[in-house]
Each structure stands twice: as structure tokens, then as C-alpha cells.
Amino acid sequence: MTDLLAALGARTLRWLNALGHAGYFFVDLLRFSPAALRRFGLVVAQVHAIGNRSMVIIVASGLAVGFVLALQMYYALVRYGAAESLGLVVNLSLVRELGPVVTALLFAGRAGTSLTAEIGLMKAGEQLAAMELMAIDPRARVLAPRFIGGVVAMPILALLFSTIGIIGAWVVAVLLIGIDAGNFWSIQQSGVDIWRDVGNGIVKSAVFGVICTFVALYQGYETQATPEGVAYATTRTVVVSSLGVLGMDFILTALMFSTP
């Protein structure tokens, strides 16, 4: 029995240790961000690697989600004679929830794993150690620019997702189903608030950007310098990022949208 307790205690301590270690890492990322911003070229290169390269999947997914959302919501609303609200429902769903969350999940899968693998392989190939011995701090030169790049890219991607989704919904609703185009847009204009809905959505996606990028960089930095280690780290990135995003989404939604 005492063995079990001891094992449990050891595990908890190890978990706390890892949490503290991760916390230190996060603070380091923030600490080196101002210096990284001064090397703007590095940040721009990272926004390109993270943001631009994710555009294809984000746009494709946005379009698909817009189509499906319009169809599904139409079938639900038409029962209550409320089919004219389709534009509003689709808009709010995308801008408040699906835009930030789905983008974050896709981001974790595409950009997150890419970052983890890149940093992990740099560590395995001793590139980070080489940089250290050249008196160049890899946290400032390699990690912080990627962090800023991710945090900048995510809201932009989420906005693109939502916009493309709304356009996709328009295609299905107006062109295919035949809902009145004027109605489609005007009901959104009267029901969607730029600060409360769109603004909060942007805040959400920024928070998700912080979470996903931080997790990806941490997993890469702490990985074992072996092929299995890197593979394990990339799967952990996706799992931890996704759980973090979904958990944070609940908290943020409760904070932002609890009072109508």
C-alpha cells in the first residue's frame, strides 16, 4: 500500500516539476519577445512559415465548414419557420466559436507539429547547443521569433476561416437554397456586434495562438534527441494543444458570452 502511495506521490511531484518547468519556459518566451521583435526580419520569416503555409488548409476547411453549417442549420431552422435567420446563426457560430476553435485545432495539427519537429530536430542535431557555444541564446534567436509568429498568425487565420465560412454559407444559402440575399446580410448586420462577437472571437484566437505555439515550442525543446523522441513530441503537441484550446474555449466563452 505504501508503495502505491509513494509511487503516486512521486508521480504528482514529477508532474508539478514539469508544470513548473513549462512555466519557466513560458516566462522565458515572453522575456525574449521584445528582443525578437527588434529582429523583425526573423519574425516576418516565421509568420510566413507558420501563417502563409497554413492558408491552404484553413481556406479549404473554412469553405467546407461554411457549406455544411449552412445546410445543417437550414434543416434545423426551417422546421420553426425561422429559415431567414440562417445568416445570423451561421455568422455567430463561425465568428464566436468555430472560427477560433477549428482554426486552432488545424493550426495545432499543421503548424504545431511542424514547429515541434523543427525544434526537436535542431536539438537532436546539436544546432541549439552549437548556437549556445557561439554565445547566441537560442531562446532569443530561434524560439521567441517563432512564438511571436504563431501568436500573430493565429487571429489572422481565424478571421480568414470565419470570412471564407460566411461566404461559403452564402453560396449554399442564397445561390443553392434560395434564401433572399438581402435578408441574409441584413439579419447579420443587425444581430452581430463588432466588439462583442467579432472582437471577442479575435481575443479568443489570440489566446489559442499563445497556447498552441507555446505547447509546440515546449514539446520540441524538451524532446529526447532521438527519432522516437521527436515522433512522441509531435503527437503530444497535437493532444495537449487541442485539450488546452478546448478547455480554454469553455472558460473564455463563459466569461465573454454568459450574459446575452
Add this chain to the structure above:
Amino acid sequence: MSKRGIETLVGLFVLLGILAVTFIALKAANLASFGARDGYVLQARFDNIGGLKVRAPVRSAGVVVGRVTSIRLDPKTFQGLVMMEVERDLQFPRDTSAKILTNGLLGDQYIGLEAGGDDKNLSAGDTVTQTQSAVVLENLISQFLFNKASDAGSPGAAPAPAPAPAAGPKK
């Protein structure tokens, strides 16, 4: 890829983001209406505010002229105290009435202002004295039933609390 090429693409990326936000703001959100123009505050007391919510529109003749900014219970009169902000350019006469109306059959509720004929206008901080509370569905139904029952029953017979259809007109 050259450095300039990368910078251009990133600039394009950021531009797309800005365009997306602009698109949503103009076509799909309410930025176009009641934006930066200032307003002045009016208050009104209602017996029952019904389903009125903060940030509900204030309309006059159907046109949105303001927003509800806060709803509280007045502890002295036990009425709902509603504060609303109305566009600065518009002046309403002193005897304007404020009614809580519903958008459509089951839609959101809003405040409708009907201008009166007074010479003097309401200024900032004034109270709209003529108010009409929201229609509460239960009151409406019970009133309807009461009317129906008093129509059907004869003056002597007390209105049967539980009408038994099989009983028929008892004498």
C-alpha cells in the same frame, strides 16, 4: 525563397486578415449603424420590462435611434428603471411616450418612442414620463380566459373554476 519574396507574402497575409475583418465589419456586423456618434441619456420607468435586454435598440417610427444602456430595479418605486442613450442630433418632445414593443411575433423586444406634441424637448438626464410596459403573455392569456368566462357564464352563476364539459349547463 528570397527575403523580399517572403516579406511580400507576409504582407499579403496580413492584408488578407485586415480585409477579412473589414468585410465582416461592414457586411456582417453592425458597425455601419450607431457607431461613433454621441448620444444623450434618457431614463424611463416601467411596471414590467418583459424581455427587454441591455443593448436592445431604441426605435422611433421603426428607425433605430439609440440603445438601452442599463436596466435596474428602482428600490423606491419597485419599477424597472431603464437608461437609454439616444442620438445627439435628435430631440424628442417632453410628452414623448416610451413603449416596450416586440419585433415580430416572438422576436426581441425594443423600446419604441412615439413623439408627442409638446413645445419643450427632453434634455440629457430627463425622464420619459409616459410609459407602457411590456405585454406579458401569461397576463394576456389569463385576461382572455377571464373575458371568455364572464361572457359565457350568466350574471348569477359564479364562474366555474374548473369547467366540466360533460356537466353541461347546470340549473
Add this chain to the structure above:
Amino acid sequence: MNSDILIDIDHVTFGYDASRTILNDVSLSFRRGKVTAILGGSGCGKTTLLRLIGGVHPANRGRVVFDGETINAQDREQLYRLRRRLGMLFQFGALFTDLTVFENVAFPLREHTELSEQMIRDMVLMKLNAVGLRGAAQLRISEVSGGMARRIALARAIALDPELIMYDEPFAGLDPISMGVAANLIRKLNDSTGSTSLVVSHDVQECFSIVDYAYLMSSGGKVVAHGTPDQLRTSDDPEVRQFIRGEPDGPVRFHYPARPLAEDLDVPA
């Protein structure tokens, strides 16, 4: 303070954790302007010694002294200041795979100096020329062979003309020609720039052809012998002789500790 000695390892004991001690009260000193080798079998702490000199880990006991200054691994400022004076060649190069050959060698120049692009270009081409790879400047790292990668890493290590150059197994896994090239470069660079070189290796022949002094370490993390190549070749110490001559069995046992063979095979002895 002996100005003749650039690095002094003073009774250093070190282990990554309490259970395993890698270096056991070792003392070495490396003289300015000379090429010194650290020889030994695998796992005797040679690479760890380089890491201690670079300040990557603090010694558990003893001091590491760089040009009269004791290295304090907690003091980042001092570490970075001292590291600017050294260059390290990693075993597999540790080149930055996302940059070209040129960009790799230019990296330390770009990070630590404010020189103009023109000057940087000239310096990079000169360093690449010193290692014979000026024509490969525009290649990507994925396109170069192992031997070339090490030479590029060497060009990068000397980009800022460091006082101390450390080589971690520079001959491991190279063909004879590349080995000859590497050995030649190490010696020539040291002599032409007046810098100090530390070569960690287990290739006795190549090392002895270029070094001025050598230390031999054993798997317990101790210094077994040290001296000039001639002194070591003529040593009577059995451990030294076994290593120098590459004898399979001697003080370093061939067999991993085990029961007698007869017992394992269930055969009466």
C-alpha cells in the same frame, strides 16, 4: 597566473547525477598556441571535458580556468563573453540545416558584429577558402557530404578568429583522404592564426601526427598519462601501451564481467 597556459582544469570532479561520476578529480592544462589532444576510449569523459570548458555545465568540484578567469556556469554574461573567444567543432558539424553554406559561416559574423554585408561576404569567402570550400558557398546543407559538412563547421567555428578552437572527434567516420585533409587543416590553422587547439579523439595515429602534447584518459574519468607523442609512444605504462597499440586485451578488459564460460554452458569445468 601562468600566461603560458590558456585553459587550466584544476582537480575537477563532475557527474550529471549523483550516481555516475564522469570525471574524477582530473587536472589538465592546455598551453597557448599549441595543439593538444585528449585521447581515450568511449565514455571516458572527453566530450564532457569540452562541455565544461564551454561552461555548459558547472563542475561539481574543482575549477575550470580560462585565461586566468574561473568559469562560473551560472554567470551568463561571463559565459557569453568567454564563448565569443572560442569556436567549437561538433562531431557531426551541427550546421544550421535551414541555411546555405554561406549563411552558416556568416551566422556568427552577423550575430556578433555590425560589419557591412560586403565585408561579411569577403570574410566568409576567405574562411571557406581556408577550408577549401569556397566554390560550395551556395549549396544547401542537405547537399553536402559528411566530410564537407565538418569543414564547413570548421569555417564557421573560426569565423570570428577565436583564441581557442575545440574539436570533438574530428576524424571519426572519415575516409583516409578526408582524415588527412582534416588533420592538415587543424595544424595549419593553429600555426597560421596562433590560436590554441584542443582535439578530442580516439584516433591515435592521426592525432600523433599533428599534436604537440596529449592526455590519455581512462573510463573511470581519470588521466592515465600525458606527454608529447614521443613520450607516450615509448611509455612503459600497460594502459598506455594497450591504447597506443590498439591491443584488444590488457588493462582494459575485453570481456564484459560474467560468470565462467563453463558455468554458462552447463559443462563440467
